[in-house]
Every structure is written in C-alpha cells, then in structure tokens.
Amino acid sequence: MTTAIIDTSTANIASVRYALERLNAPYVLARAPDEAGMCDRLILPGVGAAGPAMARLEMTGWAEALRSETRPILGVCLGMQLLFDHSVESGRDLLGLIPGRIEKLEPGDAGPWPHMGWNTLTDFTDGEVLLHGVSERDRVYFVHGFYAPVGPHTVARTRYGPAVTAIARKGRVAGCQFHPERSSDIGARILSNFLEAAA
C-alpha cells in the first residue's frame, strides 16, 4: 500500500509529503515511472506552470506512462489540470486523461484573480469515493488562476465567478483543483479516501 508522488521538478512538494506522513501513509518520490513500480497508486502534485510541468513529464517518461496507466491517479491543483486535454495557461496539450479544456478563470465581482483561499464544495456526484464522509458546503483551500469549467466529469464544484470543477473523475483518474494537503481535516479525509479506495 505505497503511494508514488510523481516528482515533476526540483520545486518543493513538501506539503504533499507531510500530508501523507500525517496519515502514516508510506510513499516514494518517483521522478521516473520505474521508480513507482512497487506502488499501487499515484499522486500528481500541483507544482509548476502547465507548460514546464508537461515538458518535464514528457522528458521523464511519465507522460507516456500515465496515458497507459491502470492504477488510481490523483492530480492535485495543477496536477489535476494536467489530466485534461489542453490548457490556455501554456497553450499546450496536456495528458488527455479527462476530456476538457483548462480555461482562464474570470472571477468578475467574486474577488481578485487568482482564486486564493477557502471555498465551499457543492453539487456532489453520488457515490464519489473521494467525498466519502465529506459534506456539501465543507470548505477546502484553493490557489489557482485557471480552471476546468464544469463538464461531464465534474463530481464536485465550487464557485468563484463561474462554477469551477473542484473534483473531476474519469474512471481511475481523479483530480482536485483545491489543495487537499492544505485543507485541514476535510483535505485529510479526501486524501485518505484516495489512499483507502480499492486499487
């Protein structure tokens, strides 16, 4: 029951590591796919901008590996966005594991850009395993300027100007736009739901 944290860069992924440590969940940092051979699930953390992050995933072989991956995957923040088809942040194609495009968030009167702070989760899809024990209106912590508009793979929403995909899922592939590792008890619950779900 080991989780691989996909290490996309030299940047700090300490918050995800500490969150797993708080849950007593064993993990490895995997810069390349062969370093995750023993793991039964994968976390793609939210580090970097879309362009450089995709370039690193291509370079390390992770992009190709993730496209044929059969283990459960959880993308976090930018990592969630990378699961989609395309992002206007970099104008480049992404992993394409979940259909849809990442657009620039235009909050209007909702507040400043980017979206930074605690916000509520709503419109849960019944049976979503990540939301087990989580209630509508529970709050989680967001930091993002781009977003996935609500679509067929949205299983929880928030609102900041437009409705924003807070959690997306297609099969084994799921992503949180918010930072569960920085979202206190609710975030810990979501992470442990991911860790405990049947692989």
Place this chain on the structure above:
Amino acid sequence: MNIYPAVDVLDGRVVRLEKGDFDAVTDYGGDPVSAAKAWRDKGAEWLHLVDLSGARDGARRQHDLVEAVAKTGLKVQTGGGVRTAEDVRAILDAGASRVVVGSLAVTAPQTVIGWITDFGAASIAAAFDVRLENGAAYPTTRGWVERSDRTLVELLADYRLAGLCHALVTDIDRDGMMEGPNLTLYADLIKIRPDMNWLASGGVSSLDDVKALKKAGMSGAIIGKALFEGRVDLEEALAC
C-alpha cells in the same frame, strides 16, 4: 509614483546582470557616484543601489559607496545579500534610507519581522522575485532556483501585524528582458493588498510602461537598463 533609477554595482563598477546571472555581466563602466549624481541632476529623489559585491560576499559590502551616494542628497534604497540585523544597521548607519531584504524575507519572515520592529517599517523593503504558476505569484529564492510553497499573498499575511509596507516585486521571467512589466500581476496585487506600497522592479522598457504602472497605482518603479540604454528618459518618467 516614485522613480528609482537602479544602479547595480559590482566591485565599484556599474553593471547589469542578465536574468540575475553573474556569468552574464554587462559592464556599463564608470563610477556609480557619478551615475547617481547624473540621476539626481535630472530630478531623481531616490536611487536604488544593488550591492552585488555584498550579495556575493557579505564581507565585501560597499558601505563607502552607500555613504558617498547618500551624500549626493539622494535617498538610497539598497540591498544585496542582507543577512543579519548588523547588516541592516550598518547599511542604515552608512546613510541609506531603506534596506532591501531579499531571500530572507521569504525563508525567514520572523527574522525580518524582528528587523521591521527594531528599525521601523519605513526602513525595510522586502524584495520578492516571483514566478507565476497558474496565475499565482510564488516567491523564489537561491537565485530563482527554489520556490516558496506559499504564494506571495499568503507570505505577506505573515507580515501584516509587523506592518511591512514596502514590497518590491519582480516577475523573474520578465526582468531585464525589455518585455514590459507584468501589469496584470501588479494590478492583482494592488487589488488584494491596497495597503502596501508596491514597487515594480524589472521589465520597464518605455515611458508607456511607466505611465501604465502609475495608472495601476504602483508606489514606485525601479528602472535600470532602460535608463542606461536611453529607452526611458528620467525627466519624462518623473514628469508623467
């Protein structure tokens, strides 16, 4: 809006580093004090002096230079590798009006908060070299190699009680590249923290950039390369 002509000084010479790289030095030559006097004579009130020697090696900090520039009547805002309270004190004692704190403002906010308490918020400016990721500005350290886990706005919340009021912000992907300042970044920061005095650092390449920064509500603009290379006329910038 204040205009801060920027003079980067390495071993007594006026230079520019391309994207912060000590291996990509452009030597503008000459004596920094003469450069300072030239800006003063054109109406500058402030000089932004970057002590690159001090940044590389604290023992080689150019205190005499700060003193000489302060004696020209210019207010001096200066930094480069400020690491200790003694550094801050020595720079202020040399006649600087404001000390710019770089990496430590990101890696050791509690230390810098102590300096703000001891020396006063007017005497300290925090400089943030930020990288934009998914729209959020993340401070970087160690020559832009490492990135803070927290965004600039989150970090600045730590400084709220201490009263930090001067922040220099550089979008490192624009610095020295003559692509214009990142106006949307500054506008967003002003919107989120209108209580701060925001100083734009890096990227100013035309008078239109200066006008746009002023219109956005910036407290100051630090201009280096564009002044040295004549793309921006200081008198016009001060008048706009």
